[in-house]
Amino acid sequence: MISLTVTALVFGVVFLAELPDKTALAGLVLGTRYRASYVFAGVAAAFALHVTLAVAAGSVLTLLPQQLVHALTGVLFLGGAAVLLMKKDEGDEEIRKPEDQSFWKVSGAGFMLILVAEFGDLTQIMTANLAARYDDPLSVGLGAVLALWSVAGLGIVGGKALMKRVPLKLITQIAAVLMLGLGVWSLWEAIAG
Secondary structure, X not given: OOOHHHXXXXXXXXXXXXXXXXXXXXXXXXXXXXXXXXXXXXXXXXXXXXXXXXXXXXXXHOOOOHHHHHHXXXXXXXXXXXXXXXOOOOOOOOOOOOOOOOHXXXXXXXXXXXXXXXXXXXXXXXXXXXXXXXXXXHHHHHHHHHHHHHHHHHHHHHXXXXXXXXXXXXXXXXXXXXXXXXXXXXXXXXXXX
16 A cells, blocks of 8 residues: 555655756756657666665665664764755766667666666665655655656756756755754654654
8 A cells, every 4th residue: 555645755855855966967968969758768767776776775674673773764864964965066977978869779878877876876875764764665666766757857858947946055955954854853763762
């Protein structure tokens, strides 16, 4: 059974954390050079793989005592909030251009870019934390993958326009505050439990 509350919470946290990430910018660059649907297919497949790995890792954490899991996820969320608040703007990374515009070349370039760039990324770690926190792998996985796909879609189709209207710094600060709140809440549960 999917929990809409958990799915929505995970979606919000992961969406806000991923939006200012380099991946949205990479998607924007790929989307301006190649057919958007081809880019999205590769990017979406890579994000689905990342979420699956993160949820599996988080599910293993649920085998530990609950107080320890709350303390561990609390510390990791606080660390994630600190990373977001101290994050410097990253320059555009060079993206290798596929020699042709075929579906497999373009989607493969998008897949490989995300596979490498996002491995061990903050949102993958957050997804593992959320899977451990809520012990609801399906809801967490669904929320995370929908959030990542949404950010990728925004980046590919219209990221430039969004970034002109909403300051990147504000998005990063909102994500950090949400993570800070989740971290404090998890630590409180570890202490109180």
